[in-house]
Amino acid sequence: MNLESKWKEQNVLVTGGASFIGSHLVDKLVNLGSKVTVVDDLSSGTLENLSESKDNITFIKHDLEYTTKEDLKKIFKDQNYVFHLAAVHGGRGFITTHPADVCSNASIDHHVFQACSESNVQNISFASTACVYPTELQEKIGSDYKLKESDSNPKNLDGYMSADIEYGWGKLNSEIQLLSFVKQYGLKANVLRFVTAYGPRENETHAIIAWVYKALEKMDPYVIWGDGKQERDFTYVSDIVDGCILAAQKITDGTPINLGTGRRYTVIDVVKMICKVMDWSPSKFDFDMSKPTGALSRALDNSEAKRLLGWEPQISLEVGLKKTIDWYVKSHNPKGSVNPDLLLEHNTKVAT
Known part of the structure; x- marks a missing residue:
């Protein structure tokens, strides 16, 4: 993969840049020599996530949902590239229990797309999701089918499209909205569809961190x-970060690209992998069928990412889990019990 020297001295705006994926993207861009501006309302992100780059970026605290054209004009002025990751988002528990909140993304996205168009941004990268795919393609445990970009094609408005709950429909509609700016105003854009991203700085509403959190607290019985x-x-x-940067270099027509490994793991197997790394196991596992679980079987076909970007994943699940667990254990002190609110609300205040 070639992350070109073109990023040096480029003005780059990252919305949602204080959050999980956004902050890692900021660090990478700073290392590539970009002049990075972060805009974030800190509803789920934190300034601590930006500690590695805080002295080399411009930070703007701003709510992109409740904003004005004048504010947007100032924020987006002279930006060469925009990575749009700002969104009301979370893991399966959060997006299932906050259906109205996640619909706010339509406003956020429109404001960002319009600001990019009016500011002559060279390329905008939009963070989308595997939730844009029809759930009927993901209903069979043991399936070897990998979701293709064509399974949910925002360029074919006469074709069939479906998505996974309100969050997925919102992201799919925003992909369509972004393409409307490409068609009407000539905006340069690309779309990245993420699937179960994980790593340091993620919060406990997301699967991997929730499972690590439960193991750190020695939850027994361990509830899945x-x-x-x-x-x-x-x-x-x-x-994910490398894929985003490569797409910004190579895709300008709004084409969506899957960023996934194409490999499936069961939840119970991953939980057991986490317990093994942490050298602890519960006496038993309990399975809570009342909680939201999402699609039964999901994996992405990444052949287009390989073909168009030269991208393929470099970090195995085993290595990624070790890195993530090392970070979490070092940055969190066990309290002796699991706070259930922490699994559903990304702004729940707990001591670490």
Whole structure:
């Protein structure tokens, strides 16, 4: 993969840059020599996430949902590239229990797309999700089918499209909205579809960190949402970041690109891998069938990412889990019990 020297001295805006994936992207861009501006309302992100780059960036605290054209004009002025990751988001528990909140993304996205168009940004990268895919393609445990970009094609408005709950429909509609700016105003854009990203700085509403958190607290019985047979494609954050940067270099027509490993793991198997790394196991596992679980079997076909970007994942799940667990254990002190609110609300205040 070639992350070109073109990023040196480029003005780059990262919305949602204080959050999990955004902060890692900021660090990478700073290392590549970019002049980075971060805009974030800190609703889920933290300034601590930006500690590695804080002295080399411009930070703007701003709510992109409740904003004005004048504010947007100032923020987006002279930006060469925009990575748009700002969103109301979270893990399966959060997006399932906050259906109205996640619909706010339509406003956030429109404001960003319009600001990019009016500011003559060279390319905008939009963070989308595997939730844009039809759930009927993901209903069979043991399936070897990998979701293709064509399974949910925002360029074919006469074709069939479906998505996974309100969050997925919102992201799919925003992909369509972004393409409307490409068609009407000539905006240069690319779309990245993430799947179960994980790594340091992620919060406990997301699967991997929730499972690490439960192990750190020695939850026993250890409660797993669903029957544990659900299958997921886990992508480490540094691979996501590299894919985003490559897409910004090579895709300008709004084409969506899958960023996933294409490999499935069951929930119970990953939980057991985490317990092994942490050298602890519960006496038993309990399976809570009342909790949201999402699609039964999900993995992304990454052949287009390989063909168009020269991208493929570099970090195995085993290595990624070790890195993530090392970070979490070093940055969190066990309290002796699991706070259930922490698994559903990304702004829950707890001491670490």
